[in-house]
Structure formats: structure tokens, C-alpha cells
Amino acid sequence: MKRVADSTVRRLSLYLRYLEDFAASGSSTISSEELASRAGTTSAQVRKDLSVFGSFGKRGLGYDVAELTQKLREILGLEHEWRVVIVGAGKIGGALALYRGFRQRGFPVVAVYDSDPRKVGSMFESFVVRDIASLAADNRREPADIAILTVPAESAQEVLDQVVAAGVRAVLNFAPVQLHAPDHVTMKTVNMAMELEGLSFALKSLGNRESGSAHRRAKTG
Amino acid sequence: MKRVADSTVRRLSLYLRYLEDFAASGSSTISSEELASRAGTTSAQVRKDLSVFGSFGKRGLGYDVAELTQKLREILGLEHEWRVVIVGAGKIGGALALYRGFRQRGFPVVAVYDSDPRKVGSMFESFVVRDIASLAADNRREPADIAILTVPAESAQEVLDQVVAAGVRAVLNFAPVQLHAPDHVTMKTVNMAMELEGLSFALKSLGNRESGSAHRRAKTG
């Protein structure tokens, strides 16, 4: 199949969320225009995105909510659960391990790993922290589909290598560095430092004219 | 000034991180080629990105690490700190409030807010959780530059509206919904559900051929 743009997949994920809301509200059909306004895009974009995978609408009518929901779930591969492991038992790893939304959306967290011997074996809510070195063996019994990396930037590449060697083929990285993985491994990076610096750039570019800026320029406030 | 592409700003942020590492390792000059390999891009891209803001290199030599670091900090608006408030005293908000990396990179968390009266007034590590309704007044005394939204999807738009009304002009949203803000407010969204679904799509597209897939198809494993 032809390569699908990343931006398209991201929007499909958004559409799915709104369809689920919409189904709850009772309506059985929805137009590309309505989906677009919810997802913050245009009706043409919605139709183009869907057209990559087929023709799901009825001309003059729109899309059947239940049917399109089901199609999107199929397209995104959400018909069964994907087993997630968290690697890095720190603050953020902890928050994610406890976050119920993942399981609700079909991504149950099945284990937590760390490379720090002092953490290994300790309890982490309902999880016993396992040694990252045992991931490969654990994976042979009960394969993990996705690894979430919440380790410090310094060790992120090393840990990624271990995760890849263990056979995991999808990684969500929270370390603020660009990691290098083999082609058969899919990686997404959430870089909060980068997002904040993007906001900094925007604030600075706008001239930061609001009254509050004074307290920074003149510390003698 | 001409509009700068979002992708450019994101890469500048990455370059800066590597320059900081590089400075620590002693070298005083760096080529676009070397920066590119670290940041996972091409030398031409590095030069194009920088050329948007000026000519910082020396032909035949490369870039002075200290000088380029300084320039990037200026460009990104990192010469002074930006005050951050976290709105939503739940699991993720908590992890972010405790995360030291923000302060280290110039984004000190100065307060935590929530709209749940049961949480307001309670301690959250070193923070007393404040009522979101008091944000506007607090802001008049000590303006927050950036709000990080870690509230449930259902209330995210409502909370965003309050944050905007309080005068905050930059928002980092962790709720998995598309939010609508006025033009003068800059928003970035980190949507973990979307990232995971992107990984799901990739795994599914690759056919998920590895041994582990069997245990899902045949529950009789």
C-alpha cells in the first residue's frame, strides 16, 4: 500500500475520538464538514484523509457514525489491545503507569522496567519494577508491543538499544533527545522541552507586550 | 519578520541541546554536517534553518559553538526564564510539577491550580493547590507566561477559556482533544493517545509478523 502521511494518521486518530463522542450524543450520521470543525481542519481534508483508505460515505448524506468509527478502528489497528511496557521508573514513568486512559483506549500497561538496581524489585503501585536486562527473556513469554521510554536523556539511546534487542518494534520516547533506531522499529518522540521552547519562541516573537513583562526587565519592580 | 516554520523552530531547539553537549566536550567549532548527524537531519537543512535568522558560520570552518549556542538562545527567547503554571493537580500534572528538567531549562513551575474544590488548598509536594478561579487575580500580581494543561478532556476547553481570560498567552495542552484558542494565544498539544494510535497504525501496517502476534490471534496460547 502507498505510504500514508504521518499527519493523516494523526488526524484519523482525532476523528475517531470525535466520532466516539458523537455516537454517545445519539446522532447516527455526520458530514465531513461537521467532523472537520470538531477536529480543527477542513471538510476537504477530512475527505482526502478518508479517501486514502476507501469510500466510506454516502453522497448527499455524509458518513454513518457507527460504520466510520468501526472503519477507523480497523485502519488504526485498534481492534485488539497492544501491550505496553514502561521503561524508567521515575516521576513521569510513574504517572504514565498509573494513568487509566491508556488501558481505556486499548493500551494496557503490563510491566515497568528500570536499569537502576536500587529500584528493581521495589513496588510501583501495582507493579514490581523489573530489571531492564530481563526484558528480552520476559518478551519471549509475553511479548510487549510498545515500549514507553521515560529514562534520562543520557541513558536513552542505550536503553533504546536494549529495548530493540529485546524485540520491541514500537517506541514512544519521552527523553528530550533524538534517538536512532533501525528501520523496522517505529519511534515517536514527545519532547516537552522542545514544545516549551517553541512556546518561548512564539512569546518572544510576539514582543511579549503584556504588562507582566515589566517585572522581568526591571527586577527593581 | 517572515513567518518561521514550526519544524524549523523544533529543530533549532534540538540543535541547541546538542551544542550544549558539545560545548561540555570541549570542541570550540562544529560543522553543519556534524550538527545534522546528531539531530537526525541533513547539513543543508541545518544551514537553511540558521539562514532564516542570519549568517552565523565561517566559510571553510563551521560554527563557533559558544557563539551559535548564544545566538540560538536569543532566537528561541531563552535569555530569561518563563514562569510556568500547571493547571490540573492529577497524576500527570503532579509528575510535571516535580520534574526538575523544566526549571533547569529555564521554565520554573511557580504554581499549581485545579478546579476541584477537594483538591484546592491541599499540598502537592512543595505547592499548595490553588483555585483556578484565582488565576486571573494571581496573574495580575505575578504573571504566568505559560500554562500547562493537565486536566481531563471533558473540562479542557472550559479550563483553557479561563486560562486565556486570565491573560496567559502560551499553553501546552496534555488533554487529548483539539482545543480552540484566540489567535493571540499560542498552543501546543501533546496527545499521547494520538501517538500511541500512530504506533498502532505502524505495527498493524507492518503486518505484525513477529512471534508474539500469535498469542493475540489465538487466545488458546
Place this chain on the structure above:
DNA sequence: ACATGTGAACTGCTTCACAGCG
């Protein structure tokens, strides 16, 4: 009549390739 599905036009980011300069 109405909303989809889609080729064509457009926009904007990336890559190329080389002139320019240290």
C-alpha cells in the same frame, strides 16, 4: 438538491548544487 470523492492547482518545506568567501 446535497455532500462525497478526487484530479488539478497551489503552497510550503526539503533537497540539490554551486557560487562565494574565509
Place this chain on the structure above:
DNA sequence: CGCTGTGAAGCAGTTCACATGT
């Protein structure tokens, strides 16, 4: 001679506009 800086070319994603089908 080496590496930057940059127009020009190439490519990918978005928007337009209308033919198509119900």
C-alpha cells in the same frame, strides 16, 4: 581547499473546484 549560504528544483501535503452518485 572546505564549508557556508542560498537560489532553483523537487516533492509532499493541503486546498480548490467540480463531476459524480444518491
